[in-house]
Amino acid sequence: MIKSQIWNRKHLLGMADLSREEIISILDTAASFREVNRRDIKKVPTLRGKTVINLFYENSTRTRTSFELAGKRMSADVINMSVASSSVKKGETLIDTLANLEAMNPDVVVVRHSESGAQEFLAKNLDAAIINAGDGSHEHPTQALLDLLTIDNHLALMGWESFEGLTVAICGDVLHSRVARSNAIGLATMGANIRFVGPPTLMPSQVEEAFGVRVFHNMEEGVRGADVVMMLRLQQERMTGAFLPSVREYYEFWGLNHERLALAAPKAIVMHPGPMNRGVEITSKVADDPNQSVILEQVANGLAIRMAVLYRLCGVEG
Numbered sequence: 001m002i003k004s005q006i007w008n009r010k011h012l013l014g015m016a017d018l019s020r021e022e023i024i025s026i027l028d029t030a031a032s033f034r035e036v037n038r039r040d041i042k043k044v045p046t047l048r049g050k051t052v053i054n055l056f057y058e059n060s061t062r063t064r065t066s067f068e069l070a071g072k073r074m075s076a077d078v079i080n081m082s083v084a085s086s087s088v089k090k091g092e093t094l095i096d097t098l099a100n101l102e103a104m105n106p107d108v109v110v111v112r113h114s115e116s117g118a119q120e121f122l123a124k125n126l127d128a129a130i131i132n133a134g135d136g137s138h139e140h141p142t143q144a145l146l147d148l149l150t151i152d153n154h155l156a157l158m159g160w161e162s163f164e165g166l167t168v169a170i171c172g173d174v175l176h177s178r179v180a181r182s183n184a185i186g187l188a189t190m191g192a193n194i195r196f197v198g199p200p201t202l203m204p205s206q207v208e209e210a211f212g213v214r215v216f217h218n219m220e221e222g223v224r225g226a227d228v229v230m231m232l233r234l235q236q237e238r239m240t241g242a243f244l245p246s247v248r249e250y251y252e253f254w255g256l257n258h259e260r261l262a263l264a265a266p267k268a269i270v271m272h273p274g275p276m277n278r279g280v281e282i283t284s285k286v287a288d289d290p291n292q293s294v295i296l297e298q299v300a301n302g303l304a305i306r307m308a309v310l311y312r313l314c315g316v317e318g
């Protein structure tokens with residue numbers, strides 16, 4: 001991987017904004033923070049005096065916890081605002097909530113929201129640096145960055161020198177997935193071949209043109225020869241109509257088991273952003289496979305990526 005330190009952005013709103021050089025810059029920075037996370041004393045003074053606010057309007061385990069830990073490992077003051085016990089419950093709007101938090105002069109506000117474009121709106125109307133921790137079905141850029149870092153770590157083992165030529169099958173509920181969108185954009189920027197694999201009811205329209213991907217409506221064909229099989233969570237909470245006959249039938253046609261995984265490249269890795277629906281989009285045997293599943297490695301890399309992103313957005317140059 002080429003070493004690069006290019007980063008001039010105030011906000012991180014989406015992978016669509018990032019150049020190849022900027023992505024490489026974040027991956028390189030994250031690689032050095034991963035080393036910090038392996039030490040006995042996992043704390044550095046890098047962001048002493050900086051303030052990070054986590055504002056999550058949707059549930060989260062991995063993203064919220066890793067942003068909190070990322071800030072704390074770098075000695076920033078980190079505030080987790082609980083939306084459930086905040087004045088949001090009294091009807092305070094998103095922009096008013098952010099304006100009031102901004103009055104306390106934070107350096108970065110990490111926002112997850114159910115509305116696509118919410119963070120872009122905040123970035124345009126407020127002064128604080130905004131990180132998009134997931135907006136509706138639109139983007140989840142730090143997830144894509146941690147996924148790119150995880151794939152990058154395995155490139156040589158899979159027989160590749162770079163992302164150029166690598167085939168990544170992104171499988172399942174593409175329609176509702178901000179992870180699929182951000183990954184497709186980031187992987188395309190890095191030169192990978194991308195497949196979207198899933199039922200027509202869970203596939204956005206005109207997706208080939210929009211994302212430069214190949215679409216497969218058959219799981220066996222979609223994973224055949226793939227270097228990376230990235231499973232997506234079936235997001236039933238975002239489904240208002242009849243998207244699938246039943247969860248059992250979904251597993252029969254789209255669930256990743258070892259028989260289907262055997263069709264992928266021999267050293268293929270299996271990814272999932274979490275939380276997983278075990279027995280729905282992936283079997284426990286595949287999810288916990290010590291040789292091919294890198295799902296917990298993704299989580300560890302998420303911490304390093306969020307440290308790198310906070311570091312870059314706080315304007316501290318190395």
Ligand code: CP
Binds near residue numbers: 059062063134143273
């Ligand atoms: N992958 C992901 O965003 O997980 P959380 O919803 O737990 O943050």
